[in-house]
Structures are given as C-alpha cells and as structure tokens.
Amino acid sequence: MNSEMFGTLPDGTMYTKRRNLWNKPIDAAKLVTYKGYECEKWSCKIGTYIFSSIDALPIVGPVGRETHFTVSFDYILVRRQVGTTNVMNESYNDGYIYSKWFGSIKLSGSALLLSNQDDWSHLKYTFCFNVDKGQATRMWFYPAYLRDIDADLYIRNIMITYGDEDYPYTPAPEIDETVVLTEGAG
Structure with missing residues (x-):
C-alpha cells in the first residue's frame, strides 16, 4: 500500500489523503x-459578512484527537474600504458538539487573506481539531470569511485534504465523477 496516498484515521479506517473534501460545486x-481564470466572485460590503462553507463531518466521519486537515486555494482579494468593527478577511474553521464549539484549533501557516495583490496568490495552511470535549456533530470549513469590509474576493481551486500536504488541485468526486484516486497515484 502506498503510504504517501493512504492513511489511517484514529478509529482504524483507511482514507485517501488526496481526496478533496470541498464537495460544494461552483455557484454558477x-x-x-478574472485574470484569465474561471473563478467564483464573492462580494462583501461594509457592515455585512459573506462566506461559503461546508460541513465536512459527513465525509470525514468520526474525528479523533489531533486530526489534521489542510486548506488551500488560489485567490485575489480586492479590498476597497474597511469598516470600524469586527473586520475580518481570512480563512476560518470551526467544529461543534451539540451546538457548542469543541476543542482548540491549532494553525500552521497564515489564514489571513492578503489584499490588493496584482496576481493570484496561493494560500495553504494546516490545522487540527483537538477534540477534547466529546464527539463532533458538525465540522465547518470556511475557505474565506469576509466581514465589515467593502471587497471582492476571486477564489478558485479550493482544496481541503487530510494531513499536512499541499496537493495539486483535484475536484471532489461528488463534483466530478471522473475523479478516481487510486493506490499508487501521485
């Protein structure tokens, strides 16, 4: 078995490391x-917020202690004005047990979205849920969370995977049924 491609969850089940957990299709x-690439445009205004998220727990299954995930994507953030309260332009992750947040989230890498760059930036960071308060009931991924800013975010190639590797973009199998990750594939 190729240990580069496959791993074992704390409960003993096998998983494919490169499998993209971001199974939300592009919003037509x-x-x-933008800048030569098809992407999604998310717009935010002062005093409002916008984010796109998924609950990955149905795909991930039981989350054990110190389970690592990597979020990566390409983006351009055009920020025009900043509000006065609760300003936020970064990636964000959260988990719940019975409507209460669980554990602590440790980051490796920056989740801050840099603004007004001339070309596409690649953001990659790894985090782990330290599940110390019971079994998770929801596990949210927010690749980008914009709040109280006047900005447009162009985002493409969202990838969420197990572990700490930054793999080349592959759509989730739920979005593109031609995607088959097999043992030994790079």
Whole structure:
C-alpha cells in the first residue's frame, strides 16, 4: 500500500489523503473570468459578512484527537474600504458538539487573506481539531470569511485534504465523477 496516498484515521479506517473534501460545486451565479481564470466572485460590503462553507463531518466521519486537515486555494482579494468593527478577511474553521464549539484549533501557516495583490496568490495552511470535549456533530470549513469590509474576493481551486500536504488541485468526486484516486497515484 502506498503510504504517501493512504492513511489511517484514529478509529482504524483507511482514507485517501488526496481526496478533496470541498464537495460544494461552483455557484454558477457567481462564476466569472478574472485574470484569465474561471473563478467564483464573492462580494462583501461594509457592515455585512459573506462566506461559503461546508460541513465536512459527513465525509470525514468520526474525528479523533489531533486530526489534521489542510486548506488551500488560489485567490485575489480586492479590498476597497474597511469598516470600524469586527473586520475580518481570512480563512476560518470551526467544529461543534451539540451546538457548542469543541476543542482548540491549532494553525500552521497564515489564514489571513492578503489584499490588493496584482496576481493570484496561493494560500495553504494546516490545522487540527483537538477534540477534547466529546464527539463532533458538525465540522465547518470556511475557505474565506469576509466581514465589515467593502471587497471582492476571486477564489478558485479550493482544496481541503487530510494531513499536512499541499496537493495539486483535484475536484471532489461528488463534483466530478471522473475523479478516481487510486493506490499508487501521485
């Protein structure tokens, strides 16, 4: 078995490391071409917030202690103005047990989205849920969370995987049924 491709969860089940957990298809209403690439455009205004998220727990299954995940994507953030309270432009992750947040989230890498860059930036960071308060009931991934800023975020190639590797973008099998990750694949 290829240990580079496969791993074992704390409960003993096998998983494919490269499997993209971001199974939310592109929102056709937000699809644009920007700087030569098809991407989604997320817009935010002062006093409001916007984010796109998924609950990955149905895909991930039981989350054991210190389970690591990596979030990566390409983006351009055009920020025009900043509000006066609760300003936020970063990636964000959270987990719940019976509507209460669980554990602590340790980051490796920056989750801050840099603004007004001329070209696409690649953001990659790894975090782990330290599940010390019971079994998770929800596990949210927010690749980008914008709050109280006037900005447009162009985002593409969202990838969420197990472990701490930054793999090349592959759509989730739920989005593209031609995606098959097999043993030995790079």
